[in-house]
Amino acid sequence: MSWTAVGIDSVALVCLLLSLLKSREKTLTALRIAWNALKRLAPGVLAIIAVIGLIVGFVPPSWILSAVGSERGILGAMAAALLGAVLFIPGIIAFPLAASLRSMGAGTTAVAAFITTLTMIGFVFLPLEIKELGRRFTLVRNGLSFLAALVVALLMGLVLGG
């Protein structure tokens, strides 16, 4: 259990107790809202968890290395950004992977594009995001995030070189 989980569980527990002290009825309503949301989200979340296993287990890092490392400049950044958007890799694997991308010769631009889309965009999340926030919102957020990632990557290349 991570510190994040411990922290957020304690916050939720304290809020729940305070709420219970103030009104039993409202607390029950809140729990019902939470339960309904959990039921609504469960299939999507489980699917994401399965896809994480697929990516971590069956996409060898060497594929990613060869896909990102071979191209330079804007084309390389585009490829890296696309790959980062499609994949969803937990941070604990993503950052070491990015470091080895760089040591294998990938430019700053490509590595920055990869990391930025990796964190801001998730093709795996799309069904869940559409369900919660609507198709239009999802499209706009992901589209603009992709553009922003390319801009960040190009600026990084200018500032840090390569």
Added chain:
Amino acid sequence: MSDARVAPAQENARRSRRRKVRWDLLFLAAAAAALVALSLTVEGKGDRAWRASLENLREMAFILPAVLVIMGLFMVWVDRSLVVKYLGKGSGMRGMLICIALGTLPTGPLYVGFPMAAALLKKGARVSNVLAFLCSWAALSIPAELMELRFLGWDFMLARLAFTVTLIVPLSLVGERLCARPGETGDGGPTGADGAE
């Protein structure tokens, strides 16, 4: 409004909700089937895959219910007028900064933020502020920054952080424009599910 007009609308809503549920069940079934099939056919990779999935499942089991409980309490206790005042149309730069700050709280992966963002929208927060909240949630988590510092160095981490933060504000404002449909006021909307009000 007469009942005759309301009934088909509800029927439609129910039908479209059912269709969406089927979609993510399909997605889940496909992903799970692929996981099982690949771990049976590819030698020696299945263990790693299952371990990664189980680890994430455990993490989610501890995080997701807590986030949803906080979301439920927020829906019940926080007044719509309060959200409108601080995060609504007239909240300006301050509203956006509040949202960016809220997004940096360490709470796990991006998809956990979606129900929270939906709750903010239902309570009357501006679209641009909700976009800023999600972008900040995705890009500015403190544990991730520490990993980046360790593996990619301080200059890479600081430069990427600075550029990303700077871009969140224009991205959110442009995004709000693109989200607005003609005839829509953009102040949330009566999506229901507000519980006790």
